[in-house]
Amino acid sequence: MVYCNIGSPKDVHSVQADDGQGIGLFRSEFLYLATNDYPSEEEQFKAYEEVATAMNGKRVVIRTLDIGADKQVEYFNLQKEENPAMGVRAIRICLNRPEVFRTQLRALYRASAFGKVAIMFPMITSVWEVKECKWACKAVMAELDAEGIPYNKDTELGIMIETPASVFVADALAKEVDFFSVGTNDLTQYTLACDRQANDLGKFFDPHHPAVLRALKIAADAAHAAGIWIGICGELGADLSLLETFLAIGIDELSVSPSSVLPLRAEIRKSIAKTCTLKMLEC
Ligand code: PEP
Ligand code: MG
16 A cells, blocks of 8 residues: 655645555654644644545555654744754653643544544553553543534544554554554664664764664564554655565555655556565565
């Protein structure tokens, strides 16, 4: 399956023009970055509903807030940190600020009545974090039930695999969720101890490193052992030179920028006919 990454509802027309089979990563941060104050539930709902409706039953994976690190939002008043990429970012902010999380989850669940919405949590390192996310979802569903607001009770919940910790405990995490999506940008950064923002790391920032590819294989095996699907939504997903490796590993979905869909699909057709090479073992 070839899905698309988008950053706002405006991008949906490119997904349709390039024939993406779904949206594998809708970065919800744009809503928070574009304003001077927390976006309301209604503002968020409108954005998610617009995308879900436009995609007409195709899966739309919406990632919950992933700010902090390189994406600073003033009104959050986050403390200055020495190493923000390893600081209070993404799911850590949501779990520390239940009201912010609740507002987003309510908007997401309400949008789930209008299409095939899936919710994805970023920067997971531990099983307890996922359990807390699921409790927050349950609380929101109970609220919507009490208010008589429609939503999809079977909304898929997934996590991003983008920290080495999540790879090491992937077997336990897989039992908690419906899917994994590998964020190779951050996974490469944290696995290789290479800041993804640094311009001078050159060949040291190497997403083809066997450690990164082995991490993908470990996560894929854990996902499949638990009967869930796994995709890649980091930039590596569009790397045609690794396509056969991804297929051999058993990656079920690649989510790329809309302009990469057609070349990727052409390559998939070609490579399905060929013997796969496991680059991962070439180390
Ligand atoms: C990733 O880390 O690969 C990813 C898709 O998330 P982002 O680039 O938005 O951090
Ligand atoms: Mg990331």
